[in-house]
Amino acid sequence: MNIVVCIKQVPDTTEVKINPQTGTLMRDGVPSIMNPDDKGGLEFALQLKDKYNAHVTVITMGLPQAEAILREALAMGVDRAILLTDRKLGGADTLATSNSLAGALRTLDYDLIITGRQAIDGDTAQVGPQIAEHLDIPQVSYLEHLDFDGKKTLTIRKQTEEGYQVLQMDTPCLVTVLASAVKPRYMHMRGIAAAYKKEIEVWGADKINVPEEKIGKAGSPTSVAKAFPKSIKPAGSLFEGSAEEAVNLIVSKLKEQHII
Amino acid sequence: MDITQYKDVYVFAEQRGGVVQKVAFELLGKARELADALNEKVVAVLLGKDIENKAQDLIQAGADKVLVVDNDALKNYMTEPYTQALSQIINERKPDILLLGATTIGRDLGPRVSARVTTGLTADCTKLEIGENGEFLMTRPAFGGNLMATILCKDHRPQMATVRPGVMQRLEDTSARKGEVEKVEVSFNMEKINRVKLLESVVKPKTTKDITEAPVLVSAGRGVHKEYYGHLRELADELNGEVSASRATVDAGNMDHDLQVGQTGKTVRPKLYVACGISGAIQHLAGMEESEYIIAINKDKFAPIFGVADIGIVGEVEKIVPLLTEKIRNLKK
Numbered sequence: 001m002n003i004v005v006c007i008k009q010v011p012d013t014t015e016v017k018i019n020p021q022t023g024t025l026m027r028d029g030v031p032s033i034m035n036p037d038d039k040g041g042l043e044f045a046l047q048l049k050d051k052y053n054a055h056v057t058v059i060t061m062g063l064p065q066a067e068a069i070l071r072e073a074l075a076m077g078v079d080r081a082i083l084l085t086d087r088k089l090g091g092a093d094t095l096a097t098s099n100s101l102a103g104a105l106r107t108l109d110y111d112l113i114i115t116g117r118q119a120i121d122g123d124t125a126q127v128g129p130q131i132a133e134h135l136d137i138p139q140v141s142y143l144e145h146l147d148f149d150g151k152k153t154l155t156i157r158k159q160t161e162e163g164y165q166v167l168q169m170d171t172p173c174l175v176t177v178l179a180s181a182v183k184p185r186y187m188h189m190r191g192i193a194a195a196y197k198k199e200i201e202v203w204g205a206d207k208i209n210v211p212e213e214k215i216g217k218a219g220s221p222t223s224v225a226k227a228f229p230k231s232i233k234p235a236g237s238l239f240e241g242s243a244e245e246a247v248n249l250i251v252s253k254l255k256e257q258h259i260i
Numbered sequence: 261m262d263i264t265q266y267k268d269v270y271v272f273a274e275q276r277g278g279v280v281q282k283v284a285f286e287l288l289g290k291a292r293e294l295a296d297a298l299n300e301k302v303v304a305v306l307l308g309k310d311i312e313n314k315a316q317d318l319i320q321a322g323a324d325k326v327l328v329v330d331n332d333a334l335k336n337y338m339t340e341p342y343t344q345a346l347s348q349i350i351n352e353r354k355p356d357i358l359l360l361g362a363t364t365i366g367r368d369l370g371p372r373v374s375a376r377v378t379t380g381l382t383a384d385c386t387k388l389e390i391g392e393n394g395e396f397l398m399t400r401p402a403f404g405g406n407l408m409a410t411i412l413c414k415d416h417r418p419q420m421a422t423v424r425p426g427v428m429q430r431l432e433d434t435s436a437r438k439g440e441v442e443k444v445e446v447s448f449n450m451e452k453i454n455r456v457k458l459l460e461s462v463v464k465p466k467t468t469k470d471i472t473e474a475p476v477l478v479s480a481g482r483g484v485h486k487e488y489y490g491h492l493r494e495l496a497d498e499l500n501g502e503v504s505a506s507r508a509t510v511d512a513g514n515m516d517h518d519l520q521v522g523q524t525g526k527t528v529r530p531k532l533y534v535a536c537g538i539s540g541a542i543q544h545l546a547g548m549e550e551s552e553y554i555i556a557i558n559k560d561k562f563a564p565i566f567g568v569a570d571i572g573i574v575g576e577v578e579k580i581v582p583l584l585t586e587k588i589r590n591l592k593k
Contacts, residue, residue, distance in 0.1 A: 011403070013403065013405070013406065013541065013542070013543055015541075036511065093380060094371065094381065095374065095375065095378070095379075095380060095381075098371075098375060118524070120524070120543070121402075121403055122383075122402070123383065123384060123401075123405075123523055123524055123543075124371075124381075124383035124384070125367045125371070125383065126367075126370070126371035126374070126381060126383060127371075128371075129339070129368060129371035129372045129375070130371045130372070130374065130375040132372070133343075133371075133372050133375035133376055134375060138339070138340065138452075138455040138456045139339060139368075139372070140339075140456065141339075141364075141367070141368045142364055142368070155459070159364070159517070160364050160461075161276075161363060161364055161518075162276070162463040162464065163461075163462040163463045163464035164462050164464070165458060165460065165461050165462070166458075166459040166460040166461075166462075167456055167457065167458055167459065168456070168457045168459055169455055169456045169457070170455070173455075178517075179511055180510060180511055180513060180517060183513075220380070221378075221379050221380030221413050221414075221415070221416035222380035222381075222382055222411050222412065222413050223411070223412055223413075223414065224402075224409050224410070224411055224412075225397070225410045225411065225412045226409070226410050227402060227407050227408065227409045227410075228407065228408055228409075228410075229407060229408070230401070230405075230406075230407065230408050230542070236554075236569050236570040236571050236572060237571055237572070238561065238566055238571075238572040238574065239571065239572065239573050239574065240561065240574040240575075241575075243575055243576070243579040243580045243583055244583065246557075246573045246575050246580050247580060247583045247584045247587050248587075249571065249573070250555060250571070250573065250580075250584055251584070251587055251588065251591070253553075253555070253570070253571055254532070254588075257531075257532070257552075257553050259476070259499065259531060259532050259553070260499070260588055260591060260592075
């Protein structure tokens with residue numbers, strides 16, 4: 001079984017802070033991480049490797065520094081790592097991104113493609129389903145549990161608002177995974193050492209055989225007209241004192257607001 | 261693509277188990293406003309089985325026309341049959357704009373359809389408006405909610421957007437409205453549909469109420485250890501509210517995803533929001549800053565949550581919350 005996991009390097013948006021005086025973004029020192037949903041997807045792939053000896057490839061599209069998350073994936077135990085990086089691929093919206101990744105995937109052998117449900121910097125949840133559409137394979141999104149029969153059938157539990165659905169499909173297919181579904185393994189020491197010996201394949205746009213009008217900015221139907229900081233309402237009062245005083249203050253405010 | 265051929269504002273009227281979802285009515289309210297600005301019509305697309313009787317509700321909520329596809333293949337939501345039905349409608353009818361709810365279904369269907377018909381899709385819009393030159397402006401949080409971005413889809417149609425439940429408001433005008441209901445036939449490719457089988461659909465009994473409906477939310481963040489969640493529950497009970505959570509809490513597996521407030525969780529607008537040990541990542545603020553009154557309790561006086569709070573308490577949740585509950589309880593006696 002060949003599994004390809006699509007991963008993305010993202011800024012850890014939970015660490016981003018806003019300067020309360022200016023309302024601007026404080027980007028400095030924000031660490032870059034492997035997107036949490038993607039890491040969950042990678043863990044599912046590695047579990048299939050442990051159990052069925054699946055061959056696991058990771059691919060990421062991004063800037064050259066995205067190599068860091070490929071090293072991390074290698075240290076976690078993947079067999080092959082591909083960095084798709086090229087200026088021609090830059091400025092892509094989700095459709096152009098999915099076209100680029102689908103192009104790369106066409107050149108690989110895959111039975112199962114795994115992506116995260118969504119990336120924490122964009123939160124769109126679009127690239128996985130769009131890749132599946134470009135490759136004309138079925139998809140199940142919001143995966144929270146996966147069973148494989150060892151041959152070609154996957155039984156998947158998908159999270160819904162009301163509960164869950166159990167769905168079945170055969171490979172080749174694509175799933176998008178929730179970070180909360182699984183706890184990713186840590187890199188192990190031997191893995192870290194080995195990861196630095198393994199080669200990361202660097203691919204350019206010429207390698208994926210997708211027409212230029214479908215990739216990068218040219219292949220993106222959507223464009224950003226403007227970006228601006230969010231308006232933040234003025235902060236209320238800040239209270240520092242004993243717990244008893246704090247409680248008295250809260251109670252008086254709740255009375256004022258007719259909540260109690 | 262000759263974009264001048266594309267007109268009208270379409271809304272995917274999501275139903276689950278024959279119940280049209282609240283978000284569909286909210287989208288129709290917004291679609292009405294957009295269509296009036298463009299001098300176009302509002303068209304609702306209702307896909308399902310034995311659902312035609314719901315069409316009138318959609319007209320009442322703002323639709324001029326309801327397209328109904330009634331087919332066994334559409335009884336339960338499945339990616340492929342819904343994609344086929346919606347894509348065929350797009351190809352035949354050529355909508356200018358198409359809105360979907362940013363639900364589990366809308367976020368599965370939207371991207372698949374956008375790739376099939378080759379157009380742009382803007383996710384989780386918080387503001388939709390028509391610009392001075394008639395352009396469709398889609399504004400959404402970007403960079404994890406740290407910035408806002410206005411997106412255009414210039415040369416492709418339909419201009420697709422998803423909107424999270426609770427963001428738009430349904431029409432307030434309740435006077436009787438008239439509209440047309442049209443049944444539409446779709447030809448399904450069953451071979452593609454049969455690639456995925458639905459074995460079971462499980463509705464979990466709700467252990468908690470819908471947090472978007474609760475008048476009061478007491479919300480747990482990373483700064484509250486899970487052994488203290490009981491304190492939050494007691495306070496919520498005392499205020500006739502519910503307990504909710506930040507993403508860090510949910511990702512750590514300590515709370516159910518249903519209870520998550522924020523960019524990747526739910527958008528809430530309670531009368532009172534009590535943020536306990538929540539630092540206030542922008543992606544969290546995006547889901548709660550419209551609350552009527554916000555109290556934040558946090559040990560770190562530089563926590564960004566204080567920036568949106570009506571009152572900020574620098575202190576320990578574990579001490580303050582039980583005291584507060586007791587005090588409110590005593591006041592009621």
